[in-house]
Each structure stands twice: as C-alpha cells, then as structure tokens.
Amino acid sequence: GAFMFPYFIMLVFCGIPLFFMELSFGQFASQGCLGVWRVSPIFKGVGYGMMVVSTYIGIYYNVVICIAFYYFFTSMTRVLPWTYCNNPWNTENCAGVLSPNSSVTLNITSYQSPFNLTLGLNQTLKRTSPSEEYWRRYVLKTSEDIGDFGEVRLPLLGCLFVSWVVVFLCLIRGVKSSGKVVYFTATFPYVVLTILFIRGITLEGAVNGILYYLTPQWDKILDAKVWGDAASQIFYSLGCAWGGLITMASYNKFHNNCYRDSIIISITNCATSVYAGFVIFSILGFMATHLGVDVSEVADHGPGLAFVAYPEALTLLPISPLWSLLFFFMLILLGLGTQFCLLETLVTAIVDEIGSDWIIRWKTFVTLIVAIIGFLLGIPLTTQAGIYWLLLMDNYAASFSLVIISCIMCIAIMYIYGHRNYFKDIEMMLGFPPPMFFQICWRFFSPAIIFVSLNTGIYQKIITN
Numbered sequence: 043g044a045f046m047f048p049y050f051i052m053l054v055f056c057g058i059p060l061f062f063m064e065l066s067f068g069q070f071a072s073q074g075c076l077g078v079w080r081v082s083p084i085f086k087g088v089g090y091g092m093m094v095v096s097t098y099i100g101i102y103y104n105v106v107i108c109i110a111f112y113y114f115f116t117s118m119t120r121v122l123p124w125t126y127c128n129n130p131w132n133t134e135n136c137a138g139v140l141s142p143n144s145s146v147t148l149n150i151t152s153y154q155s156p157f158n159l160t161l162g163l164n165q166t167l168k169r170t171s172p173s174e175e176y177w178r179r180y181v182l183k184t185s186e187d188i189g190d191f192g193e194v195r196l197p198l199l200g201c202l203f204v205s206w207v208v209v210f211l212c213l214i215r216g217v218k219s220s221g222k223v224v225y226f227t228a229t230f231p232y233v234v235l236t237i238l239f240i241r242g243i244t245l246e247g248a249v250n251g252i253l254y255y256l257t258p259q260w261d262k263i264l265d266a267k268v269w270g271d272a273a274s275q276i277f278y279s280l281g282c283a284w285g286g287l288i289t290m291a292s293y294n295k296f297h298n299n300c301y302r303d304s305i306i307i308s309i310t311n312c313a314t315s316v317y318a319g320f321v322i323f324s325i326l327g328f329m330a331t332h333l334g335v336d337v338s339e340v341a342d343h344g345p346g347l348a349f350v351a352y353p354e355a356l357t358l359l360p361i362s363p364l365w366s367l368l369f370f371f372m373l374i375l376l377g378l379g380t381q382f383c384l385l386e387t388l389v390t391a392i393v394d395e396i397g398s399d400w401i402i403r404w405k406t407f408v409t410l411i412v413a414i415i416g417f418l419l420g421i422p423l424t425t426q427a428g429i430y431w432l433l434l435m436d437n438y439a440a441s442f443s444l445v446i447i448s449c450i451m452c453i454a455i456m457y458i459y460g461h462r463n464y465f466k467d468i469e470m471m472l473g474f475p476p477p478m479f480f481q482i483c484w485r486f487f488s489p490a491i492i493f494v495s496l497n498t499g500i501y502q503k504i505i506t507n
Contacts, residue, residue: 045268045271045272046256046258047258047263048263048268048269048271048272049272049275049276049312050312051272052269052272052273052275052276052491052495053276053308053312055483055487055488055491056273056276056277056448056483056487056488056491056492057276057277057280057282057308057312058304058305058308058309059479059480059483059484059487059488060277060280060282060283060448060451060452060488061280061282061287061304061307061308062300062301062304062305062476062480063451063452063455063484064282064287064288064291064451065287065288065291065294065300065303065304066291066300066301066304066467066468066471066472066476067288067291067455068287068288068289068290068291068292068294069291069292069294069296069298069300069471070296070467070468070471071292072292072296073288073292073394074089074285074288074289074292074387074390074391074393074394075089075092075093075096075285075288075289075387075390075391076089076090076093076391076394076395077089077292077391077394077395078288078292081455081459082454082455082458082459084458085450085451085454085458088447088450088451088454089285089391091283091443091446091447091450092283092284092285092288092387092447093285093387093388093391095283095284095285095439095440095443095444095447096284096285096286096384096387096388097388098435098439098440099284099384099439099440100381100384100385100388100416101416101419101420101423101435102420102423102431102432102435102436102439103377103380103381103384104202104205104206104209104377104381104416104417104420105198105202105420105423105424105428105432106345106348106377106432107205107373107374107377107378107381108198108201108202108204108205108420108424109181109198109201109345109349110348110370110373110374110377111201111204111205111370111374112181112197112198112201113181113349113353113366113370114367114370114371114374115201117363117366117367117370118363118367119363120363121363122353122356122357122362122363122366123176123180124172124173124175124176124177124353124354124357125138125172125357125362126138126172127172127175129172129176129180131175131176131179131180132172132175132179133170133175133179135170136170136171136172136175137170137171138171138172171350171354172354172357173349173350173351173353173354173357174350174354176353177345177349177350177353181195181197181198181349182195182198182426182428182429183195183426184426184427184429185425185426185427187427187430188427188430188431188434189427190426190427191422191425191426191427191428192425192426192427193425193426194421194424194425195424195425195426195428198424198428199421199424202417202420202421202424203417205378205381206413206414206416206417206420208378209378209381209382209385209413210409210410210413212378212382213382213385213386213389213409214406214409215406223378223382224379224382226375227375227376227378227379227382228379230372230375231372231375231376232314234368234369234371234372235314235317235318235321235372237368238321238325238365238368238369238372239317239320239321239324241359241365242320242321242324242325242328243320243324245324245325245327245328245359246328246331246332247327247328247329247330247331247332248324248325248327248328249327250327250330250331250337251323251324251325251326251327251328251330251337252320252323252324252327253327254323254326254327254337254338255319255320255323266498266499266501266502267499267502269495269498270495270496270498270499270502273445273491273492273495273499274440274441274442274444274445277444277445277448278440278441278444279311279315280308280311281380281383282444282448283443283444283445283447283448283451284383284384284387284444285387285391286383286384286386286387289383289386289387289390289391290383290386292390296471297471297472297473299472300471300472301472301476301477322347322352323337325352325355325356326340326351326355328355328358329351329354329355329358332358340355345429345432345433348373352369353366356369385409385412385413385416388412389405389408389409389412392408392412393405393408442496442499442500445492445495445496445499446496448488448492449489449492449493449496452484452488452489452492453489455484456484456485456489461481461484461485465481
C-alpha cells in the first residue's frame with residue numbers, strides 16, 4: 043500500500059514521459075542505442091551505458107529464466123519435491139506446513155521471517171520451510187560466502203544452455219522472428235495470471251492478502267527509500283534506459299504514432315503490475331491464513347518470492363503440480379520476452395556501429411556470438427556462490443544506473459540537442475508536436491524528480507552504512 047502512491051507519481055511524471063521520449067528518439071533516428079547519438083556525439087557514452095546495462099541484465103536475467111526452467115521441469119511429478127521435510131537435503135530445522143501423512147498445519151503461536159517459529163514458553167527455534175531448504179540446499183547448494191564458488195550446478199548449467207538456445211532460435215531472423223514469438227510470450231501470461239487469480243480469490247484468507255496489498259501505510263510515504271524504489275521499479279518495468287525501447291522503436295515506420303503506443307503500453311504495464319499483485323497477494327493471504335500468521339510475515343521479494351514463498355504456497359493448493367507448471371511457465375515466458383529485447387539491443391547496436399554491408403548480412407552470426415558469450419559469462423552464476431553474484435549484479439546494474447542514464451539522456455536531448463529541435467522532429471514525424479504536459483515534464487519535472495530521487499537514494503545508502 044505504501045508503494046502505490048509513489049509508484050503512480052513516478053509513472054505519470056517520469057515513466058510515461060521518458061517512455062515516449064525513448065520511443066520517439068529511436069523511431070525518428072531509425073538507429074539503435076548507439077546510432078541515435080549522432081545528434082550529439084559527445085553523449086554517445088549514454089548509448090554505451092545502455093549497452094553495458096543491457097549486457098549486465100542479459101547475463102543474470104537468463105540465469106533467472108534457467109532456474110524457472112529447472113522448477114518447471116521438476117514440477118512434472120505427482121508430488122512437488124519441496125512439499126515435505128522427508129528429503130535427503132532437509133535438516134532437522136525443517137518445518138513443513140504439510141506432513142507426508144496428513145494435511146494438518148503446524149500449531150504456531152507466532153511467526154517471524156524467514157521462517158523463525160516462536161514457540162510457547164519463550165523458546166525460539168529457527169525453522170526453515172521445505173521450499174527454502176529445497177532452494178538453498180538442493181537447487182543452489184549455496185556456499186558460505188561470495189568468494190567460495192564451489193562447484194558448478196550441472197542441472198542449472200543445462201537449463202542455462204536451454205535458455206540461451208531458445209533465445210537464439212527466436213532471434214535467428216532478428217525482429218521479424220522475435221516479433222512473432224512475442225505475440226505469444228506477451229499474451230499467454232495473462233491467461234495464466236487470470237487462471238491463478240480465479241483460483242487465488244476462491245481460497246480461504248485471500249481477502250486478507252488483498253486488503254494487505256491495498257491498504258496504504260501512510261507512515262512510510264515520506265520514506266525516501268520508498269520513493270527511490272518506486273523510481274527504480276518504474277524504469278525497470280518499463281525498460282527505460284536499457285536501450286531496448288530505442289532499438290525496437292527504430293524498426294517502426296517513420297510516421298507510426300509512437301505517442302499513442304507509449305500511453306497504451308505504459309498504462310498496460312502498470313495495470314498488469316497491479317493485477318499481478320492481486321494474484322500474488324491472494325495466494326499469500328491464503329498461505330498466511332493456513333499458517334496462522336500475518337500476511338507481512340510471508341510476503342517476500344526478489345528470488346525469495348518467486349522461488350521460496352510462492353512455491354511454498356503452491357504446495358497448499360489442490361493439484362499443486364499443475365499450478366506449479368502454470369506459474370513457472372508464465373515466469374519463463376515473461377523472462378524470454380525481456381531477454382529477446384536485451385539481446386536484440388546488443389546485436390543492433392553492434393551492427394549499427396560497424397555499419398558495413400557484410401555485418402548486416404552476417405547479423406545471425408553476430409547474434410550467435412553474443413548468445414555464446416552470454417552463456418559463458420553466465421556460467422559463474424550457476425556455481426554455489428552464483429546467487430550472491432546474481433543479487434549483486436541485480437542491485438547495482440538495474441537500479442541507480444537506470445536513473446542516472448535517464449537523467450543524462452533527458453538533459454542531453456532537451457538542453458544540448460535543444461528542446462525546440464526535438465519538438466519539431468516529433469511534429470515532422472507524427473504530424474503534431476508533443477503535448478504541453480510532456481514538454482514540461484521533459485524540460486523540468488522529469489530531470490528534477492530523477493535528480494532528487496537519485497540523491498536521496500545515495501544519501502540513504504550512506505547513512506545506512
């Protein structure tokens with residue numbers, strides 16, 4: 043609830059305006075994230091920054107997809123392997139919601155994340171769920187620290203190879219082939235979300251989860267971290283500063299109405315995020331009711347939500363393997379859609395930068411080379427210390443860097459290339475100038491809000507440490 047208000051403010055004053063800026067920039071220039079900076083060569087480093095961000099994200103993002111592939115394959119069973127505590131990898135601290143012989147829940151008086159069960163007589167024992175032990179002790183076999191790489195997890199390595207093969211095959215003919223695949227990867231997740239939503243709201247306790255999701259926590263509205271997180275989430279979810287928007291827009295027809303596209307896509311993205319929240323929190327509400335704890339105790343974020351909390355909730359559903367297959371298939375499709383854009387951004391930037399006829403003819407070979415390099419660079423993330431490096435890359439590659447790149451891009455276009463020149467370019471392309479709201483946002487509001495969010499975020503990190 044506390045996140046909603048900053049999220050919508052950032053969407054209106056930063057997300058949608060910058061989304062429109064990147065689409066119009068790429069469409070007018072018909073170039074990738076490097077070629078567009080011919081308008082101001084001194085800022086070509088912004089394009090290289092976008093390439094670096096896309097490279098970083100592309101490396102670890104496919105590892106997340108490969109883990110989703112792994113969970114998808116292991117869900118093809120009668121009983122999900124993370125349901126009970128009677129497996130070889132489980133410890134004596136494992137406390138499952140279900141037992142192999144019954145469906146009786148644990149009698150818990152209170153609950154502390156992560157899975158710290160506080161029992162009566164003031165005795166606190168640290169407990170872990172079967173899904174957490176499956177995640178850490180079997181799938182990842184997590185090492186003690188980030189420097190201890192241990193062994194390569196061969197099942198994950200195999201799934202990583204499958205992920206890169208799928209991405210390459212879908213991009214083998216560039217945007218023509220990936221565009222057709224995206225029709226499926228972008229629409230089918232809505233079918234899965236709807237199925238999970240209908241099932242979720244029929245569960246006991248779903249209302250509690252949804253109320254927790256919607257209830258504002260006004261005491262956190264003034265928290266600078268919440269606003270910084272909202273800005274990062276907007277840029278991350280919309281794809282701003284990745285270079286992908288510029289790249290994909292470069293394939294549009296010159297007079298395509300990218301203004302209409304930016305409004306529709308941004309609002310659809312926001313609505314999808316809100317809709318997905320209903321799906322997730324309806325399930326978490328059921329899980330909290332089943333455990334007899336508050337929803338805040340089972341709500342997690344990042345990999346913990348996708349591969350620990352949600353799989354744990356899936357074990358509580360009838361025909362749990364079916365729901366697990368649907369859930370992880372949805373994650374795979376969503377991840378692949380993003381990965382197509384990331385890889386195409388890199389390939390297009392390389393081809394545009396070299397610009398020779400031979401590189402255009404050999405674009406498929408360039409795609410193959412980029413995919414092979416991405417696979418090789420992703421191998422360290424499949425080791426026992428891989429999850430540490432993945433979280434490190436995610437924290438620094440896709441947060442402040444996106445905000446900084448967006449701020450510099452906005453200033454470069456508005457004040458170096460010139461706002462009048464840019465507005466004339468858009469009028470030439472669309473037949474009308476950008477609306478006054480966007481003109482004001484591009485020149486004043488967006489850079490100012492981004493700058494303030496960036497500095498408050500940096501300040502928070504300094505005082506925290």
